[in-house]
Amino acid sequence: MTTDYTTLIDEQTWAFIERTNSFYPPDAVERSVEQQREVYDTMCRAFFTGYPELVSSAYRFIETGERKIPIRVYEKYGSDPQAVCLYFHGGGFVVGGLESHDDVCAELCEATGFRVVSVDYRLAPEHLHPVAFRDCHAAFEHVASTTDLPIVLCGDSAGGNLAAAVSHHVRRHERAPIGQVLIYPGLGGATDQGSYVTHAHAPMLTTRDTIYYADLRGGGFNWSTDARFSPLNDTDFTGLPPTVVISAECDPLSDDGRHYRDKILAAGGKAIWNNEPGLVHAFLRARHSVDRARASFRRIATALHLLGQGRWPGQL
Template sequence: MTTDYSTLIDEETWAFIERTNSFYPPDAIELSIAQQREVYDTMCRGFFAGYPEAVSATDHFIDARDRKIPIRIYNKRDVEPEAICLYFHGGGFVVGGLESHDDVCAELCDGTGFRVISVDYRLAPEHLHPSAFRDCLAAFEHVAATSDLPIVLCGDSAGGNLAAAVAHHVRRHERAPIGQVLIYPGLGGATDQGSYVTHAEAPMLTTRDTLYYFKVRGGGFNWSTDPRFAPLNDPDFTDLPATVVISAECDPLSDDGRHYRDKILAAGGRAIWNNEPGLVHAYLRARHSVERARSSFRRIVTAVHLLGQGRWPGQL
């Protein structure tokens, strides 16, 4: 089944897609891991939008049992934060870090007034699953132990997967997150049906790409029944925090968001799912050039802000 993206995707978004692709060779997943990271980092620098004037950031380390985990803490000048947003970056569990989502986190801090903490978790294939999950869990435990502020989990793509995995794991912790905002997350849905088929050849991310990244992260082992790897396959969806999932319509991962919302609702929880019309995977980097992405980013900031205040967004 093929999808006609010429009618779904507007000119602004096509310009973003073309600009992104200009950094990449035709089949980037054939590159070595080191080359993929170099290209991705160069692309992220090309889109870097700087910091809002009132936001500053400092780098720190969390002492985990076997390593130090780098984090970056963002604060807004003259604002007492009401909550902490713990942010896990995207990049297929293979690329990305503190720099790749630096400006996104700074703008999230500016828009909410919250303290934002970005986590530089370990990447595959050097560190296979569950290494990234363990780092994100350690970051949550550190924040929970060192602050009394409410915690909102947030992440995009691979980071959305990690945020959900942590939310499932710590749902009955005395400092459990008050909310989670998942941005075009890959949550472990069946790749032979739904959006994985109708958007198998979507611009920016294909179903083949998702299979590649899951294989690299898992070291070729089938982890699909492990909720730390595929939160959508957790048999228990009770007691999860208030959840907002925001997907891109033109993205093989979009149905993961829909199914995740449905499972939370079926378990008696609170969840909403926005499937952003005409947007593509990784559109956060388009938030300054594409009106649809700009509007979606405002919804993301609003969701984080309201959840951190213990309020329910309802419709975004």
């Protein structure tokens, strides 16, 4: 099946895609992991937009029995934070870190006034599943034990997967998150149907890419029935926090968001799904150059802000 992206994607978004591909070409999965990380880091530095004036950050560590987990904590000057946003970055579980999403987290801090904690979880293939999940879960436990503020989970792409996985795991915790915002998450949907077929060759991310990263993360083992790996395949969707999923229309992962919303609703929970028209995977980096991405980022920040106050966004 062939999708005509010339009609779905506008000129601003094509310019973003072309700029991205000038750093990180479509054949990325043919490169070594070291090369992928180098290219990704270079690209992220080129897209870096700096911090809003009132936001500062501090580099810290979470002490666990296993390791020290690096984190970055963002605060807005003069703001009395109403919540903590625990943020997990994207990058296919293979690339990315505190630097790649530094300005994104700073802008979410500015927009919400919340304290934002970004987590530098360990990456595959050096650290296979469930290591990244364990690091993110440890970060949640640290935040839950060191503040009385409500906790909202947020993440993009791989980070959206990790946020959902933590939500499922800690849903009956006395400090369970009061909301989660998942940005174009990959949640473990079947890759032979739906958007994985319709958008198999989408710009920015292909279905082949998603399979490659899942195999790399899992070490070749089939983890599909493990909710820590594929939250969409959990057998229980009760007790999850109010959830906002923001997907991109031109993305093989888009149906993961739709199906995840549907399962939460079927279990009696609250969830909404926005499938952003004409946008592509990784559009967070386009939030200053593409009108559609800018508007979506405002919706993401609004959802975070409302959920952190215990309010339901309704429609965004």
